[in-house]
Amino acid sequence: MRRRLAALACATMLASTGSAAAAERTIDLPAGDLGAAVRALSQQIGLSVGVESSALTRLQTPPLRGRMNANEAFSALLSGLPVRAVPVGDGAWRIVSAPAQTRPRKVAARSLTPRRPPPPQPIVVTASKRDLTLTDFAGSVTVLDANGTGVTLPALGTADIVRRLATLNSTHGGPGRNKLFIRGIADSSFLGPTQATVGQYLGDTRLNYNAPDPDLRLYDVGRVEVLEGPQGTLYGAGSLGGVLRAVPNAPELDRLSGSVSAGGAVTAHGDPSADFSGMLDVPLVESQAGLRVVGYGGVDGGYIDDTLRGLDDVNRVTTYGGRAALRILPAENWTLDIGAAVQTVDARDSQFADRDAPPLTRASAIAQGYSSDFLLADLKLSGEWDDIRFVSSTGVVRQDRDETFDATPLDGTPTAFSQNSEVLLVSTENRIARDLAQGYGLLVGASLLHNEVSTERDFGPARTMVASTGLDSKVDEATLFGEASFELAKRIVVTAGGRVSYTWLSGGGVDVPAQLSSLSTSASRGETAFLPSLSALYRASDGMEFFVRYQQGFRPGGLAVRDAFVQRFRNDRVETIEAGLRLRRQAFDLAATIAHTDWNDIQADIVDMNGFPATANIGDGRIESFDLKANWRPVDGLTLGGSLFVNDSKVTEPVQDFVFAKAVAAQNDLPNVPGFGVQGSARYRASFNGGWQFETGAQGRYVGTSRLGVRPLFDAPQGDYAEVDLDMRIGRGGRGVSLTVFNLFDVAGNRFSVGTPFTLGARPQITPLRPRTIRIGFDAEF
Structure with a gap:
């Protein structure tokens, strides 16, 4: 109610400003801080508007676009914010904090008559x-x-x-x-x-x-x-x-807050699971600095039995981690963010089962566990001058992965292959940007990247393993990139861009066998790549856009160990042209895209003749794809959604090492991606007397058939399964209990993976879904 009154008061007071407020003008504001929005809006409507304090200027506002007068513009801009507008002179206004709500809010009983859903918020x-x-x-x-x-x-x-x-x-x-x-x-x-x-x-x-x-x-x-x-x-x-970009919640600088959650689960045919998380947000200096800390952990119970070793539920996975974010506002319109993240994953054994054995079982001579340790530290400085935004971000990532594979031959001595990979990634990027406003937008940036990987391998009888050929490699990359958008007409936006990258690659073999020591086991080289892009967007009407886009991408080459030799693989490149449609109405939105991709010199992680993982260029390919996404909100609180994906891919010109019978090559789809997939969901939210809230949902997904790899040895089918999940939550005052059912129909399926490459030919494998799992959880916030 307070927010509605603030918006109403703003509209009422602005109505008295006369012709300057009543005249309609074209308003074009990006999402961002209230301070920047007010400056831009003042120029576009011809009124003088100030903000009471720097703290208020950092409130986030939605994008605003269209023909409207000042009353409509300010009402839309301030709606939902704890502020109001007060007159300070002829044609001059000031945004100040809204008075605090003094009476408790009453929650009315929910009407049984369906209400029309509110219009969707703009998506940035x-x-x-x-x-x-x-x-x-x-x-x-x-x-x-x-x-x-x-x-x-x-x-x-x-x-x-x-x-x-x-x-x-x-x-x-x-x-x-x-x-x-x-x-x-x-x-x-x-x-x-x-x-x-x-x-x-x-x-x-x-x-x-x-x-x-x-x-x-x-x-x-x-x-x-x-x-x-x-x-x-x-x-x-x-x-x-x-x-894929995940954006963590930023520290709040004006209030202490926190949350906790915990849950326990039982899995059919397997061990129980548990999870917990907690968040604490502490203002250090009011409106100037704050710290947000997150911690979490959990155990995913195993559900695969090893019959050879007589062990049950061997594939348990334990995960612990946390993040911390410090936000400082050193000056007006400047923000400094310092962050860190850590996570460790420890898996007692691998996730696969034998295809021809009883369900959820396999026979392995040794444990095939793995671990993954991840550490991140980053720093980001951002600032604004009028409609120009500057961002400088630097990150350091360390990832350490250990894994063991069963390489035991049939009726042979237990044999293992172990691999340790240590990765260090340092990246920094500096850019300036101007959002699309007043007919044009711009982005210019530069970045530097350093990545190094050290891989050590051991192979042999489980108790007397010896060093095998490993690899040290480094990549250094320097890049300039830019993009510019122009509104050629009222409804047409054209964007052109490009990226120039210079990459220096170097590396060499580690623990190379003595008989190969006379061969060259190291190499280095540099390569330059230019990636252009071009797109056009047509706004056919409010809520409907058509677009067409051309874009390229690449991966630099490198070194890999293959058949005990250190060998080079070339860079690969894709170019895609796509066309799409987006339609948004008050209660319905839809997006559809069709794309054609050419992929040259495809890099692929493969298995060499001895079963060891390696990398090589496998040839050229092409991909045709179509995807459709839709959401419908028929009544307030109910959302129905779905997506569909159709894919047709081929390795059109396999290189000599991978040429096989034409009949097989003609059916050689790229691996791991099904030709067809569909997903659907339904979710309902409701509020009741006394502040109670209820939410429930269901989602299902069908995954079509794909294949394990591109060589005849790995021509194994995957996919062709459906899974359904259900969930519900009831809560009040920031506290709630929840019930979730994963894999409702207890489908086994065969997901896209492989357990150990050394025994694929003798014992076909599958990677089953987690069996039906029921979780009960509790969450609270303060």
């Missing part, structure tokens, strides 16, 4: 690096937003995002060692030194280069944005398929 694509609204962004994007402007955000990890999006796929080797794929751009199930096809970011900090998805838990994360790729101009190497 922060991953555009210019905070463009969706109406100005030419591309396919999905926003998962905890504040209700997108799809409901899960509070767990990457696997939960994958279940909500048909275009996003992942391998399932276990938390901390998976690979993500977007829009059908997938190379293989195996992990090697090749760079990821999806760029992952926590805020503005890059999380991986040629390392797997760290699978950071998404506790206290406000939004996740998934941009379909390639995104070469904005994000450079390693964004062939797109970008």
